[in-house]
Amino acid sequence: MAEDLYLLIDGVRHAGLFSIEWEVDANNALFKVTAGVTERAANASVSEVPFPPLTPRGAEAQLLAKGEEEDELLVTGWVRRTYGDVGKPAMRRFLYIESKACDVVESAADGRKHGYRLKQKKIGEHAKTLYRPFKVPVTIEADSRTMDIAWQPGQRAFSVIEERARKAGLSQTGSGDGGVVFYKGVRGRHAGEFITGGEDANCETLQYEDSEIGQFSETHYYGQRYKPSSGKDQTDGYATVENEAVRRHRIDIQRMEHDFDQADMRERAEWDGRRAAGGDAGNGTQVVIGTPDWRDPDGKLWMPAYARHVLAPDVAIDQLMAIKTGRFTWSKDAQIARLTMVDPRTIGGKDPKGKSGKAWNVPTKKAKYEELE
Structure with a gap:
């Protein structure tokens, strides 16, 4: 069933909403919305055109979905910019909205x-x-x-x-x-499973990517440990983690931004290696699932870092996968959700122990640490 969405601008319902593009990301603090609206041109009177006046940039925006018992707040943010073509006496334009965290x-x-x-x-x-x-x-x-x-x-x-x-x-x-x-890791689990292909299919595979770009056979972190007793930086530390999925010699060396201890260095090296394998910065191994549903069978919206089982024989997936990004597209006639799924370990989750192909392997080795005098 299609969502019944509405948009509030400074607390007032916008009467001209006709489309929504909503983006969420497990590694981004901002929810982003592009709302298509029809608004009254500056020189049109209220009696001539039954649409609201132009939305000012900086206005507070709230996107909500109507519910049986109570409405659900999806996004709260600010109108960062407005753009579009003028068609007198009304305007068909777009409002770009970002979370208040912007x-x-x-x-x-x-x-x-x-x-x-x-x-x-x-x-x-x-x-x-x-x-x-x-x-x-x-x-x-x-x-x-x-x-x-x-x-x-x-x-x-x-x-x-x-x-x-x-x-x-x-x-x-x-x-x-x-x-x-x-x-940290998987935030929760969605009910049911995604199935592509065959009589039981409830979604489709829109895109599959298996990339080595941005991945390294070794990720190194270097830094200095601050010892308050001496009042100065006096120990150099080095953490190294291997990625067994990269078959040739490729090294990434990063400097720790702040003081550290062994646990910090190991955690950071392993964290970076996992994220690269899951497509951080758009690379790695990931699959995009397309579904007309915005919610699981329990009524929960697809949310970043939540997991769901995926059975997609066409790309050798049979395991629990985590939602890395989601793009929700809506109009009054149709809707679709495009969900980019990755192995849960790439966001710090546990081994799903599924039956997927080798392409879905992620780094599993622990980081080694040494101090350099």
């Missing part, structure tokens, strides 16, 4: 009150402190251990937190209230 992504973290340093809290609590002035909600499904953080004037609020989240092996995605969700 403000912490683009704005600097004002550290004057804190001396550009926050002490002895987990990363989720640090995020709440830095994001609070922007009224961006923070949901903590997984968190780091207690840590101190410091940053330079001018550094973006989101980047201050995101660097430390990577250090802890955490990922961030968006939420319907416009905020950010911290999680």
